[in-house]
Amino acid sequence: MTSSAPLIDQFARRITYLRLSLTDRCDLRCAYCMPERQTFLPRAEVLTLEELYTLALGFIDRGVTRLRLTGGEPLVRRDAIDLVRALGRKVGDGLDELTMTTNATRLAECAGDIAAAGVRRVNISLDTRDRGRFARLARRDSLPQVLAGIAAAQAAGLRVKLNTVALKGVNEDELPELIAWVHGQGCDITLIEVMPLGEVGEDRFGHYLPLSVVRERLEKMWTLAPSDHRTGGPARYFDVAETGGRLGLITPLTNNFCDGCNRVRVTATGQLYACLGGNERVDLRAALRAAEPEAALAAALDIAMKIKPARHGFAIDRPGRAPALTRHMSMTGG
Numbered sequence: 001m002t003s004s005a006p007l008i009d010q011f012a013r014r015i016t017y018l019r020l021s022l023t024d025r026c027d028l029r030c031a032y033c034m035p036e037r038q039t040f041l042p043r044a045e046v047l048t049l050e051e052l053y054t055l056a057l058g059f060i061d062r063g064v065t066r067l068r069l070t071g072g073e074p075l076v077r078r079d080a081i082d083l084v085r086a087l088g089r090k091v092g093d094g095l096d097e098l099t100m101t102t103n104a105t106r107l108a109e110c111a112g113d114i115a116a117a118g119v120r121r122v123n124i125s126l127d128t129r130d131r132g133r134f135a136r137l138a139r140r141d142s143l144p145q146v147l148a149g150i151a152a153a154q155a156a157g158l159r160v161k162l163n164t165v166a167l168k169g170v171n172e173d174e175l176p177e178l179i180a181w182v183h184g185q186g187c188d189i190t191l192i193e194v195m196p197l198g199e200v201g202e203d204r205f206g207h208y209l210p211l212s213v214v215r216e217r218l219e220k221m222w223t224l225a226p227s228d229h230r231t232g233g234p235a236r237y238f239d240v241a242e243t244g245g246r247l248g249l250i251t252p253l254t255n256n257f258c259d260g261c262n263r264v265r266v267t268a269t270g271q272l273y274a275c276l277g278g279n280e281r282v283d284l285r286a287a288l289r290a291a292e293p294e295a296a297l298a299a300a301l302d303i304a305m306k307i308k309p310a311r312h313g314f315a316i317d318r319p320g321r322a323p324a325l326t327r328h329m330s331m332t333g334g
């Protein structure tokens, strides 16, 4: 097998999509994502910009055509824009698409640079448009910066998709208004069920809101027509007749979507996680720092294809159940 052989796992799924985390750090503390006093990785353990770039090239060489930069919050890393610029040059030369998931707190300053580097789309997380609620949920009073970031992204010509975690007793009453607002901005929105990743200092069962319930409620108000739109990801889409916009639903807990999985994730320390919901991993940092990095990286990616599991093992089925995994979403890269 040559080093440029496509990445195909043991279940014949072709891996063409990489989520690369630039940092596990964040300027917010969303209650479902991490505790207030989160312990972050020592900076020395995090991959350098050059290592991240080499890693990305290794994946592109093996047929990865879509690359999403994430975190933690990718834009809290000072050299993030340098990496975006370097990888932006690969768009059309190996990469079909370079995207980013961000909380948008710093997007107002850099949306123009990101667009100029070749990024066409960004995903922005927004769980509420109520300032007090935002401050309680994210534990930081940053809604004005986030809204400015969304506006700046649109002004820079970036296509914006909003991601919203549906939370019982937190934002469930606001979801129709939020969806209508996002559609009014000309953007799509995807709702996500809360996933049991890492201890956050509270029981997630209390906030778990099945999207089957949300869908039933929305269908009492609106006409939701199943859409053919696909992104190769886990979301199923609906066209909302009344708002004229598209609504995605990501239902890891009520509907398993693993059969068509096309992705792997790499943490900021170079740990490849074959599944967001599993512990199967390969140390790519060791490969990058080996005597012959190119060969070591290719061999490590081959191992990853052998250990990628058939499906995730999430469940939030009863109060007090321990998280499925001890690591937080901010570490694996959401």
Ligand code: SAM
Binding pocket: 026, 032, 033, 070, 071, 072, 073, 074, 101, 102, 103, 123, 124, 125, 163, 164, 165, 192, 193, 194, 195, 196, 197, 329, 330, 333, 334
């Ligand atoms: N900081 C960036 C952001 O918030 O967009 C990127 C990283 S964040 C981990 C990526 C996505 O994961 C966000 O949309 C966030 O809402 C989601 N997320 C974090 N923890 C989650 C959890 N336990 N269950 C479901 N989604 C979660």
Ligand code: SF4
Binding pocket: 026, 027, 028, 029, 030, 033, 034, 071, 072, 073, 103, 125, 330
């Ligand atoms: Fe930070 Fe994103 Fe996690 Fe919120 S969801 S704490 S913004 S990494």
